[in-house]
Amino acid sequence: MKRKTFMIFVGPSVFMMLLFIAAPLVSVLWQSFHLTQPIYTQVEVETCTPGFPAQICTTETQIRPQLDDNGKIITQTTFVGLQSYRNVLEPERLRAALDAGSWDQLMNLRFWSALRFTLVFTILTLPLVIGTGLLIALAVNNTLQRIKGPVIFISLLPFIITPVIGALSIRWLFIGDGILTAALESWTGRDIAMFAQGWTIELMMYLYRVWHVAPFAFVVFYAGLQTVNQDAVEAALIDGATRFQRLRYVIIPHLMPLVVFVTIIHLMDAYRVFEEIVGFSASAHVLSLQWLTYEFLLPDGTGSRAISRASASAMLTMIGIAILLAFPLRRVWRDHKGR
Amino acid sequence: MFLKKLSIAAAVTALAAGAAAADCTNTVPVKTISNAFPAYESMAAAMQACGNVTSELDKDHRLKIVDAFSANPSLYSMTSLTNSTSVPMIDADLLRPLDDLIAEYGQGLSPNQFIKIDGKVMAIAAFANTQHLMYRKDILDDLGLAVPTTWDEYIAAAEAIQAAGVVDYPIGHYFMDGWNLAFVFVNHYLGEGGAFFNADWTPSINNEKGIAVLERMAKLASLMDPEYLVSDTTFVTKQLQQGDVAMANLWASRAGAVNDPAESSVAGKIVMAKALMGSEALAATVWWDGWAIAKNIPDEEAEAAFKMIVASMTPEEIAAHNDDALWLAPGFTPGDAAIGAAETFASGMAAPYPMNKHIGSMHNALGAGLAAYLTGSKDAATTLADIEAAYITDAKEKGLLQ
Incomplete structure (x- = not known):
């Protein structure tokens, strides 16, 4: 392809990526090193609100942002270096916890407890997603041609559901005397409260994520299975390879690039775990990094946000994903060079 | 949402059989945003019955109103407001003082309903909550x-x-x-x-x-x-x-x-x-819940919006929805449901509930920090010390504390 034609084809998408990915990223990076605040002044304010029977008036010293001639709040932006990162990471308290060798103390630091959950969540669900996906793919591949369509459709359903909705529906099955909790209670004869302690909520979150994402792995692997070289399978059969040996030495090596692909996608997705925390109202027991960013970004009751810490936390999440992806990507790179 | 509006509209048609809604005919388009629960549903319905009123009922309205009212012209003519949501609106000077409109159209309101900041009425409380x-x-x-x-x-x-x-x-x-x-x-x-x-x-x-x-x-x-x-x-x-x-x-x-x-x-x-x-x-x-009108709208629209506020609180409307809230407007008779309040x-x-900027940050820090005590991962003093530290970090970042 001519260089000019190539540029014409690629240009629009490069432009979009610069505008919608690179530019916001640069802006978040910039904000994580700066602090933008309104300039406040102390004022005496008399406030009268409904009382019973008559109004209650109170005079209080409050702070008010200064407004410019156009009625806009005047803000000032200062460079604060790594201050916002320090506020998120709390290095002094981290050191104190490490010095004391206390896991509980470490888990009381919001960022580190969120990192703990996020990593465990990502790493624990990965093999389960790949394993379940592969099992479904093999099972579907071996079912009768006639019912393959419906089976594929049903297996895909969990992946089609919007994540928050899926999480909420699982929550309703279990919360309070939800039907599944009630069923478990009558089966075990014990009073069960799935939302009363951290580990049951965590367990539900892992299961939910595997249930939700396994169909994606299934579809990818199922497509891969259609391209397995049948000659190689037959050769292995003639050599007396068992079903397991054929899977282990012929089929899985063939699917390996797809496993890496699913791994990369899953690592990126799972590290940004957020819907589960919302859906299962888990924030009292477990936090994720993405939830932390959201908490900073949400305006408080009187309308202020912690944009700088939110930016720092978002950058840290990105760095985390980059580190995690380094492992499978290195493998891809090696394979690429080997060829 | 659409279905809800339909059902509200249907309810209104049924109610409007009386003469209550007859004298509030509105010709200027008015757009409202408010919280969503029965008291606001009935007020929105009363406003819509006067004509040319579009109501948006949204439990997360507080996340929208500051930006929406900063636009010129404002995206809504008026919003529902409470002790705490009033703070950012007043800070950014987004609300219209209502004294002139009260003098002209507000004789039916009780002075107890006026939310006054430094002597100026910035909102009309509809009901109280506790x-x-x-x-x-x-x-x-x-x-x-x-x-x-x-x-x-x-x-x-x-x-x-x-x-x-x-x-x-x-x-x-x-x-x-x-x-x-x-x-x-x-x-x-x-x-x-x-x-x-x-x-x-x-x-x-x-x-x-x-x-x-x-x-x-x-x-x-x-x-x-x-x-x-x-x-x-x-x-x-x-x-x-x-x-x-x-x-x-x-x-x-x-x-x-x-x-x-x-x-x-x-x-x-x-x-x-x-x-x-x-x-x-x-x-x-004690919380108050009420209405405030945008600063960035033409006087004509503000006037129409104010008339709608008045129309939503006539003694007839209050009597028709007596048990929905602890109404502050004349016409309310406390029933069994209201005894406690x-x-x-x-x-x-x-x-x-305090109406200052700092309580927002403190409330946030408490919300994030208290669960650790109840789940047993921190003792009481550590929990409170950590919440204080979180508040200081947060308030400093937001410019509330030096």
């Missing part, structure tokens, strides 16, 4: 228990109910992690006579009063469904309706629903009572 005791009269009578008036009596009664084993859990409370849990602390801390800030806005919650509040919260938690950290106001309402709990301290705005025969299996058995006393005051805060207000022992 939190108070709701109890199952049949259960307390059966067990020969007196109606509790203090938190200590409440806990004692709850223990007696638990011992009798008549309900799953003696009490329900909105202990959901985040805003709700923090709100419980705020109320109890005020009930203990605590002040959240020193004169220089540094925090002052890590003290005996704060610890007493945490210990009481843990005690209350032990008498609740163990899933209390996901229990919000709606969850508690359902617990009462389904007879799972015998007592609760709940928002007055839910008093109608708990005895609603259409939803409640114990309708008529739940009685309202005054909020419970802490050591020095009632552990309850009325007594709470009448005592004068419940403080208004």
Whole structure:
């Protein structure tokens, strides 16, 4: 392809990526090193609100942002270096916890407890997603041609559901005397409260994520299975390879690039775990990094946000994903060079 | 949303048979945004009946209004407002003073409804809200228990109910992690006579009063469904309706629903009572809910919007929706559902929820930090010290603290 034609084809998408990915990223990076605040002044304010029977008036010293001639709040932006990162990471308290060798103390630091959950969540669900996906793919591949369509459709359903909705529906099955909790209670004869302690909520979150994402792995692997070289399978059969040996030495090596692909996608997705925390109202027991960013970004009751810490936390999440992806990507790179 | 609007419209057509809506005909397009619960639904319906009014009812309206009202012209003519949502709106000077409109069209309103900031009326309160005791009269009578008036009596009664084993859990409370849990602390801390800030806005919650509040919260938690950290106001309402709990301290705005025969299996058995006393005051805060008009709209539109506010609060409208809220406008007759709130207000022992910038940051820090104490991962003093530290970091970043 001519260089000019190539540029014409690629240009629009490069432009979009610069505008919608690179530019916001640069802006978040910039904000994580700066602090933008309104300039406040102390004022005496008399406030009268409904009382019973008559109004209650109170005079209080409050702070008010200064407004410019156009009625806009005047803000000032200062460079604060790594201050916002320090506020998120709390290095002094981290050191104190490490010095004391206390896991509980470490888990009381919001960022580190969120990192703990996020990593465990990502790493624990990965093999389960790949394993379940592969099992479904093999099972579907071996079912009768006639019912393959419906089976594929049903297996895909969990992946089609919007994540928050899926999480909420699982929550309703279990919360309070939800039907599944009630069923478990009558089966075990014990009073069960799935939302009363951290580990049951965590367990539900892992299961939910595997249930939700396994169909994606299934579809990818199922497509891969259609391209397995049948000659190689037959050769292995003639050599007396068992079903397991054929899977282990012929089929899985063939699917390996797809496993890496699913791994990369899953690592990126799972590290940004957020819907589960919302859906299962888990924030009292477990936090994720993405939830932390959201908490900073949400305006408080009187309308202020912690944009700088939110930016720092978002950058840290990105760095985390980059580190995690380094492992499978290195493998891809090696394979690429080997060829 | 569309279906909801349809049903509201249908309800209005039914109601508008009377003459009430006849004299409010509106020709200037007015757009409103408000919180979504029965009181606002009925007010929005009354406004729509006058014509040319578009209403948006949204529980998350507070996340929209500052930006929407900053636009010129503002995206909405008016919004619903409370103690806390008024703060950013007044800070950014987005609301129109209403004194001239009141002089011209507001004779029917009660002066008690005017939210005055430095002498200027910035909003019209429609109703008041607070939190108070709701109890199952049949259960307390059966067990020969007196109606509790203090938190200590409440806990004692709850223990007696638990011992009798008549309900799953003696009490329900909105202990959901985040805003709700923090709100419980705020109320109890005020009930203990605590002040959240020193004169220089540094925090002052890590003290005996704060610890007493945490210990009481843990005690209350032990008498609740163990899933209390996901229990919000709606969850508690359902617990009462389904007879799972015998007592609760709940928002007055839910008093109608708990005895609603259409939803409640114990309708008529739940009685309202005054909020419970802490050591020095009632552990309850007074909230006002009302309407404010955008600054960035033409005078003509503001005038029309104000007339709609008045039309939504005529004595006829209030009488038609008497039990939806504790209306402040003339025409309200407190019914059984309003007794608890009325007594709470009448005592004068419940403080208004603070209307300053710092409480927002403090409330956030409490919401993020309190659960650690209840789940047992921190002791009371550490919890409060960590919350104070979180508040300082947050308030500094937001420019509230030097």
